Amino acid sequence: MTLISTLLLAATAHAQGVDDARFHGIWNGVLQTGGPSLRLELRVDTDAVTLVSVDQGGAQIPAVSASVDADTLIASFPSASARISLQLTNADMLEGSFTQGGGTLSLNMARGATPDEVEVEIIGSDEEFVVQTPIVRLAGSVRRPDGDGPFPAILLLNGSGSQDRNATVMGQPVFGVLADALAARGIASLRLDDRGLGGSQMVPPTSPLDLADDAAHALAALRDADQVNASCVAILG
Numbered sequence: 001m002t003l004i005s006t007l008l009l010a011a012t013a014h015a016q017g018v019d020d021a022r023f024h025g026i027w028n029g030v031l032q033t034g035g036p037s038l039r040l041e042l043r044v045d046t047d048a049v050t051l052v053s054v055d056q057g058g059a060q061i062p063a064v065s066a067s068v069d070a071d072t073l074i075a076s077f078p079s080a081s082a083r084i085s086l087q088l089t090n091a092d093m094l095e096g097s098f099t100q101g102g103g104t105l106s107l108n109m110a111r112g113a114t115p116d117e118v119e120v121e122i123i124g125s126d127e128e129f130v131v132q133t134p135i136v137r138l139a140g141s142v143r144r145p146d147g148d149g150p151f152p153a154i155l156l157l158n159g160s161g162s163q164d165r166n167a168t169v170m171g172q173p174v175f176g177v178l179a180d181a182l183a184a185r186g187i188a189s190l191r192l193d194d195r196g197l198g199g200s201q202m203v204p205p206t207s208p209l210d211l212a213d214d215a216a217h218a219l220a221a222l223r224d225a226d227q228v229n230a231s232c233v234a235i236l237g
Contacts, residue, residue, distance in 0.1 A: 016049060048062050
């Protein structure tokens with residue numbers, strides 16, 4: 001499932017609503033992705049059917065097609081490559097499925113907005129981690145799963161542009177979420193602030209080779225970290 005990233009895409013297509021008043025209102029549910037759970041809201045009226053990712057700053061994706069077949073609401077969200085099929089089992093409950101990228105997950109939704117007390121589960125804990133290269137000091141966080149280890153580990157590398165250790169996009173900690181998913185599978189991870197951000201020193205790179213050296217030093221430091229299986233360390237980025 002790629003909902004965590006694709007729901008952040010802006011939708012430009014015309015919204016589509018439904019006339020069946022039984023479905024009108026706000027519905028809430030939790031999508032179990034196999035990693036961190038994801039809270040969703042579904043807002044339905046005659047003008048629009050909108051899927052809201054509560055844990056992504058309320059990112060909204062309008063349906064471009066929506067219809068009711070007997071007691072089932074079917075809506076498509078092409079900008080997220082997603083589709084829902086939810087049956088009205090009683091006045092306050094929808095039960096059905098969420099499909100994205102060829103995979104299907106069950107999704108049940110209750111009438112009403114997302115309860116404030118629902119929290120996203122955090123697996124393991126972060127510890128401050130420093131990588132000292134001959135040129136620059138890089139600060140970041142290492143996440144270890146619960147347990148004694150040693151754990152396989154992954155170095156998370158940011159893409160182009162200056163980003164903090166969480167690779168924050170539109171206010172959402174993409175690498176933080178990824179660290180949760182890896183820890184849930186027994187994998188430790190290291191993520192770093194880019195040069196000049198967060199706790200990392202402001203030492204501008206003279207070429208991309210400097211950044212490659214940063215990654216090489218970070219990978220070596222991760223291999224030497226406590227509770228990490230040095231023979232099973234990789235890079236993801």
